[in-house]
Amino acid sequence: MTSLASWLHRHPRARLSALLTAPLLWLVVAYLGALAVLLISAFWTVNSFTGDVIRQPTLDNFRTIVTEAVYRNVTLRSIGVAAAVTVIDAVIALPMAFFMAKVAKPRYRRWLVIAILTPLWASYLVKAYAWRVMLANGGLVDWLFGGEGHGPGYGLPATVLVLAYLWLPYMILPIYAGLDRLPDSLLEASADLGARAGRTFWSVVLPTIRPAVIAGSIFTFSLSLGDYITVKIVGGKSQLIGNLVYDNIGAANNLPFSAALATVPVLVMIIYLVAVSRSGALEEL
């Protein structure tokens, strides 16, 4: 045992590789490997009667996705929902995080963070079904809007509302962390130089926390883009990309087509990340 320890001590490279092999294997096999299998199987097809996978590469799945209008519509709808959720979350999270980081007394901050985190401990399904009850005909939301049938009911607006509620902590926390790092002296300096609150926000606060907002938006956008349960519970008849993937595995037993569909959100996220990194926000994270 001692000889092994001293050998490892003399060979730092061997030590490093021994330490990193397991996590790296995990990364390569479980993460990249799964992605690779997904990509490869997207080029396969299934025999419609026996349900067996035919392992012959073909572009049929992608041709269907590109040529059939329904897949384009669903993709655009999913991106629209994800974008709306992200914008709503950002608009709500900014003042909340600002209050937590700059206005509230330091000893209350910890409790506020806990309050933001607590909903994450409750089950996703419980929260979604609670919203289903509130959004029901004659439910709480209807009542707030002035009576039975006046609320949004089930549908895309309800989906956006519930997703925005579910992912809000993922937006607040990075912005709070970003604001926490912003020295109060900067705000005071801005005020001393005669800037009003709005000017300070646009010229001092926002540029500093931009990477934090972008980090939050990556969470809310990607989580919304892949969601299929909320829309099943409160989305009425709407379907998003996640539902199509799910239906093709569950109902149609067509794994290759599901894989092909699943590459769509991956592609959207890659485009989003490239756009974000072009803006230089990723380096500041």
Add this chain to the structure above:
Amino acid sequence: MRRSFLAVAAAGVLALAACGSGGGDTNTGSGPGGIKPPKIDKLASLGQGEGQVNLVAWAGYAENGSSDPKVNWVTPFEQKTGCKVNTKIAGTSDEMVTLMKSGDYDAVSASGDASLRLIYGGTVQPINTDLVPNYKDIFDFLKNKPWNSVDNQMYGIPHGWGANLLMYRTDKVNPAPTSWGAVFDGASTYAGKVTAYDSPIYIADAALYLMKHKPELKITNPYALDDSQFNAAVELLKTQNKSIGEYWSDYTKEVEAFKSGNSVIGTTWQVIANLAEADKAPVKAILPDEGATGWSDTWMVAAKAAHPNCAYMWLDWIVSPDANAQVAEWFGESPSNKLACDKTSDKGFCQTYHASDADYSSKIWYWTTPTAQCLDGRTNATCKDYAAWAQAWTQIKG
């Protein structure tokens, strides 16, 4: 049902003729009727139990008391036979087919849209009904049906059946509907409050409606649709989609939607209607004039079952009067054993579910897997297979 049975029988005869005497495992056909099921010997005699049995079942079909301590027909079976029951719950027919193909399971409660694929895929074995004593008490109108037998050879034991009904809120829907037209041509009256079953197999409901109301389409079986018939059904459903509030596949979701009034009319199962009524929702479920689609489930044994004796014992147990009555009441469907009607805790149960009513049963078009080879026996047309149905369902929902 008789007409479609004759049609499928005719298709079978044609297929046999096509196969000729030497046609064994040619596998050139595209579906039932095009190919013969692989030759598998049925069990000749029952031996000792193997100590366990692995089941693939619908939720609620193999209850061991974990859902409700009073609902338990698995433990008595284990005590009686010494076969420990391991149950895998499947959510869809496709999932059942996939699980059975894995070869890890001994028996499955297959609906008609899975059973033929299992039979022709060689995944399940023919059943020696002499080894299932309770088989003699099964209602005759459930025996030797196209979804559980081939050439009068049973491939499973009928478990129970039910119809997809039309449910509506009695306080919101006026006049009371008698036809599926209320959710198709007349759906716009209740725009945003109509519900439908969320599965490609629901296309058959539209086809059934067209069969009665658009005779020029010449639909004879809602599961055998050629291009123009299929497009008509899809168009009808796309129009219906404009009035749909939500689709359902989770039955608790539908109960709650009818209770709150988010849905006021749409397809349902008897069990859902009962639950909604128990929740004091003013609903009524009817079998419309056109008849209805439905399910008829069959317990089948895997071709390569590792525990065939225990599987046979399970088949006999689940259709025994007591267990069959319990499962029928728990799930809300008609039992298959005629003696089960005396064993239900609610004495009016079989009445409610029309269990012995062969006439009622004959109005139901049971779920069947659509195949390219038309199920109604047409040889001059190609029908849409289930993959096409699944793709169309995505299009309908938009």
